[in-house]
Amino acid sequence: MNKSDCLCRVCSSTISDIFDFGNMPIANNLMPVINDTYTKNEYKYNMKIGVCINCSSLQIVNVPEKELMFNNQYAYFASQSEFMKSHFEKLGNKVMQLMDKEKDYILEIGSNDGIFLKYFADKQYKHLGVDASENVVETAKKNGVNALCSFFDEETSIEINNKYGKAKIIVITNTMHHIENCQEVAKGINNILAEDGTLIIEDPYLLDMYKIGSIEQVYAEHNFIWSLHSYKTLFEKHSIKLFDVEHFDTHGGSMRYYFSKQNLNKTSTMQEYINLELNNKIFDINTFIKFQENCINISKELYNFVVSKSKEGKIIAGYGATAKSATTLNYSNIDKNLISCIYDSTPFKIGKYTPGTHIEIKDAKLFTKDSPDYTILFAWNHKKEIIEKEKNNKSKTIWVEYIPKLKLTYEN
Numbered sequence: 001m002n003k004s005d006c007l008c009r010v011c012s013s014t015i016s017d018i019f020d021f022g023n024m025p026i027a028n029n030l031m032p033v034i035n036d037t038y039t040k041n042e043y044k045y046n047m048k049i050g051v052c053i054n055c056s057s058l059q060i061v062n063v064p065e066k067e068l069m070f071n072n073q074y075a076y077f078a079s080q081s082e083f084m085k086s087h088f089e090k091l092g093n094k095v096m097q098l099m100d101k102e103k104d105y106i107l108e109i110g111s112n113d114g115i116f117l118k119y120f121a122d123k124q125y126k127h128l129g130v131d132a133s134e135n136v137v138e139t140a141k142k143n144g145v146n147a148l149c150s151f152f153d154e155e156t157s158i159e160i161n162n163k164y165g166k167a168k169i170i171v172i173t174n175t176m177h178h179i180e181n182c183q184e185v186a187k188g189i190n191n192i193l194a195e196d197g198t199l200i201i202e203d204p205y206l207l208d209m210y211k212i213g214s215i216e217q218v219y220a221e222h223n224f225i226w227s228l229h230s231y232k233t234l235f236e237k238h239s240i241k242l243f244d245v246e247h248f249d250t251h252g253g254s255m256r257y258y259f260s261k262q263n264l265n266k267t268s269t270m271q272e273y274i275n276l277e278l279n280n281k282i283f284d285i286n287t288f289i290k291f292q293e294n295c296i297n298i299s300k301e302l303y304n305f306v307v308s309k310s311k312e313g314k315i316i317a318g319y320g321a322t323a324k325s326a327t328t329l330n331y332s333n334i335d336k337n338l339i340s341c342i343y344d345s346t347p348f349k350i351g352k353y354t355p356g357t358h359i360e361i362k363d364a365k366l367f368t369k370d371s372p373d374y375t376i377l378f379a380w381n382h383k384k385e386i387i388e389k390e391k392n393n394k395s396k397t398i399w400v401e402y403i404p405k406l407k408l409t410y411e412n
């Protein structure tokens with residue numbers, strides 16, 4: 001275990017390198033065509049992750065330029081998942097109860113296509129969304145959501161404060177772990193959160209990632225995997241205190257964190273998770289070494305399976321061209337020579353090719369007709385939704401799951 005030259009972006013301690021993935025593409029950079037020029041010019045960087053044993057945060061050591069990741073080609077439109085829509089609706093109802101409709105407003109950082117703020121827009125609540133990707137901001141505006149295209153930092157927070165004043169609620173879902181300069185964001189939040197306001201953050205959770213042994217939460221856009229301890233360390237420096245948490249199964253295990261500038265009583269759930277993190281030894285480097293070994297085994301198992309079925313002449317496809325799967329495919333060396341295509345229902349992705357591994361993305365409507373012998377479930381966090389849909393379509397395949405270990409499900 002080498003000490004990295006890099007300092008922890010949360011607490012400035014030296015971080016320990018735990019994983020070198022080699023050359024990786026940007027997970028969301030789907031390729032429009034495959035030819036020599038595109039292949040030669042495909043951007044790759046040496047992806048390494050490290051862990052800070054002082055504050056227990058997992059982070060990418062060398063992050064590519066953020067403009068390469070969040071631009072007008074950003075491929076994730078949150079509204080396309082029915083499950084996520086219902087998840088956000090519940091949060092919306094909860095948040096509305098904390099707001100005075102006449103005077104308060106809600107700010108969402110990383111508002112994507114407006115999936116969450118649309119509930120507020122429809123009910124005439126004051127709201128503002130900030131997102132760095134033009135194409136998703138345009139979609140949000142078309143949905144009637146008030147949105148601004150910008151990276152959220154201290155400067156943006158001053159502009160917003162001048163125009164809208166302090167926010168009663170700040171929501172950041174599945175975004176904070178994308179942001180490299182977390183100190184800037186915390187400073188900005190400190191500027192703009194009302195004294196009696198609530199900050200709500202939701203992110204993939206470190207302990208879940210550790211438990212399922214998945215490296216998939218780590219790709220260039222995911223700069224951090226957070227824990228209660230690491231978030232506490234970050235925000236306490238900026239006088240913002242964690243007082244409650246809620247755990248969900250979304251995105252392979254997520255935690256929702258509640259913060260305030262006031263000294264509110266800490267809930268028993270929060271204490272429970274603080275203890276759980278300590279019991280799981282998140283300040284011990286051996287925990288992360290074990291995690292690394294587990295990830296390597298999963299990757300080898302999947303590669304060996306695909307190679308052996310390919311030699312038997314079987315057709316192997318994938319389901320869900322997710323950003324997460326880019327890590328597995330590239331790290332496991334599973335490319336277009338081993339996998340026929342990946343089915344997906346997102347119009348933006350159909351007809352393009354996966355980054356680095358150049359596998360064609362086909363319309364999920366073709367899945368029933370094609371009926372591949374084996375289908376690797378890359379969108380494993382939407383397993384129930386997908387398998388049920390394809391069962392109703394009478395699709396025939398053998399589903400292959402690989403996390404936490406290889407498992408086959410026969411649907412004939």
Ligand SMILES: [Zn+2]
Nearest residue numbers: 008011052055
């Ligand atoms: Zn740290």
